[in-house]
Amino acid sequence: MGKPRADSIIDALSIDCLIFGFKNGRLDILLVKHATGISKGKWALPGGWITYGESVDSAANRILKSLTGISNIYLEQLKTFGEPDRYPTKRVITIAYFALVNEEHYSLIPGFTASDAQWFNIHEVPKLPYDHASILTYGFNHLKHKVRHEPIGFNLLPEKFTLLRLQELYEAILETQLDKSNFRRKLSKMKLLKECHEKQKDVSHRAAALFRFDKQVYDQLKRDGIAFEL
Amino acid sequence: MGKPRADSIIDALSIDCLIFGFKNGRLDILLVKHATGISKGKWALPGGWITYGESVDSAANRILKSLTGISNIYLEQLKTFGEPDRYPTKRVITIAYFALVNEEHYSLIPGFTASDAQWFNIHEVPKLPYDHASILTYGFNHLKHKVRHEPIGFNLLPEKFTLLRLQELYEAILETQLDKSNFRRKLSKMKLLKECHEKQKDVSHRAAALFRFDKQVYDQLKRDGIAFEL
DNA sequence: TTTACTTATAGTCAAAATGACCATATATTA
DNA sequence: TAATATATGGTCATTTTGACTATAAGTAAA
Secondary structure, three states, rough: OOOOOOEEEEEEEEEEEEEEEEEEEEEEEEEEOOOOOOOOOEEEEOEEEEEEEOOOOHHHHHHHHHHHHOOOOOEEEEEEEEOOOOOOOOOEEEEEEEEEEEHHHOOOOOOOEEEEEEEEEEOEEEEEEOOOOHHHHHHHHHHHHOOOOOOOOOOOOOOOOOHHHHHHHHHHHHHHOOOOOHHHHHHHHOOOHHHHHHHOOOOOOOEEEEEEEOOOHHHHHHHHHOOOOO | OOOOOOEEEEEEEEEEEEEEEEEEEEEEEEEEEEOOOOOOOEEEEOEEEHHHHHOHHHHHHHHHHHHHOOOOOOOOEEEOOOOOOOOOOOEEEEEEEEEEEHHHHHHHHOOOOOEEEEEEEOOOOOOOOOOOHHHHHHHHHHHHHHHHHHOOOOOOOOOEOOHHHHHHHHHHHOOOOOOHHHHHHHHHHOOOOOEEEEOOOOOOOOOEEEEEEOOHHHHHHHHHHOOOOO
């Protein structure tokens, strides 16, 4: 058994990325269309092989960038999926990664083994190959759980946003309705938001105040955790 | 490339188990002494190789049983650790598993590549090989987080226990002191515990009432989550 | 120029939960 | 019988919550 080259792949181990985006009050997931291989022409989660020389985290970032053009985001490891029959031709164990992004910030540039890359509404996802549907379900549940225990939104929303926009994000993730007044009160007590002293423009109703996250408080709450029930 | 036999190992992928136990108010971790290999004679987390035929979850259970004798417990996947240099002789990515058990329920029977298996107090752990120390730290932090968002104790405590015993468990995990009276009140409101209508025996002070978990409520809270701040 | 409509923002109030205590009960051991 | 452990229950001011109500500030239609 010779020592493998640093850039040769470990073909029993792959990465799959679950990238959630938010736009117009709706939660999306990023998929790529396979240009080659056994699922050519099908939409699937962006994924690929880990090489001998790189860490698992960097593999995830490299693969996501090469397939979709998205880079410089925080990818969090979600879970490893390893049923023996999850992949048809051989035994492949996959490590799923997870990220939340603001769709407006990234233009999708399909590349490598992807002929296309697109956002799909979380409720209008095409049939996915392998066990990607269960990975997606697992990830969505993870997000629902996450939203209740730490602040989210920093990566999903534009820098300046209204309180209603933030509330819509929570509602899209939790798939529920929240009371506007109580939502505001809760947020204001958390001291998580800073006023921009600016108003919305070009809306056909009373303009709402714009807020931004207080990075300091945000990171603190991320460490300590919050109990967000509303 | 021939098709690998179902029982041949994927030698780039291992499992490591983080088994937490609770006894006399102290939190322990289970380690095994390696009988062979590059870290012979050293204490480390119980771990081994995944084979082609089995799921990752079953590999974790098989490996734990063969090294320590412990079986029939709920092993939860924790995280995959994959720095390129984490293992000295070759590239190995490891999937860490996590469990909470009642030490009294299991007699440790070292086997396979383990010459010994023992509980170590979480604060008196010997120097661990590879990145096992960071896996342990990660797992302990995960436990601290977990304890605040879902009920724990079902697997860690004997069937019947006193409220003080449960409080000691929370204190050991959170590394803090809790108010006795407020702890009781919180627990009683959760409706998580059922009275056994029995008292402690052989204690040199007023005997405390014994409780057991209400499995129904416990599982429900596990799904829905709790906010446990005290 | 009203009037309707939309969203923003503030406030009320009873009920529940929290945190820091205090008080008493019931057991063993010196 | 006194000292001591731990068990168990209660108080109370403060904070948080959930469900509402009310008013403000814009645009668009009548």
